[in-house]
Amino acid sequence: xxxxxxxxxxxxxxxxxxxxxxxxxxxxxxxxxxxxxxxxxxxxxxxxxxxxxxxxxxxxxxxxxxxxxxxxxxxxxxxxxxxxxxxxxxxxxxxxxxxxxxxxx
Numbered sequence: 579x580x581x582x583x584x585x586x587x588x589x590x591x592x593x594x595x596x597x598x599x600x601x602x603x604x605x606x607x608x609x610x611x612x613x614x615x616x617x618x619x620x621x622x623x624x625x626x627x628x629x630x631x632x633x634x635x636x637x638x639x640x641x642x643x644x645x646x647x648x649x650x651x652x653x654x655x656x657x658x659x660x661x662x663x664x665x666x667x668x669x670x671x672x673x674x675x676x677x678x679x680x681x682x683x
Contacts, residue, residue, distance in 0.1 A: 597614060601613075
């Protein structure tokens with residue numbers, strides 16, 4: 579049972595980009611595990627991302643039959659603006675993401 583979640587504290591998007599994702603990757607797994615979120619306001623927000631909500635991707639495409647994330651196998655975490663080839667939503671323009679920290683609670 580995975581009851582942990584990632585919490586992005588004090589997050590605020592500025593500029594034209596509003597859609598973001600947090601992803602985990604590893605040197606041994608071929609998948610990345612990603613979860614998206616949207617920041618609408620200029621105010622600092624708390625974003626909760628349950629681990630069960632992370633979806634497996636391979637080269638940008640969802641892998642529906644991939645095994646669930648095993649946090650112990652993950653070696654890096656990243657944050658990125660999303661919207662692209664396999665997404666129905668496209669973003670363009672400049673923007674930035676400000677955040678205080680990411681923690682596991």
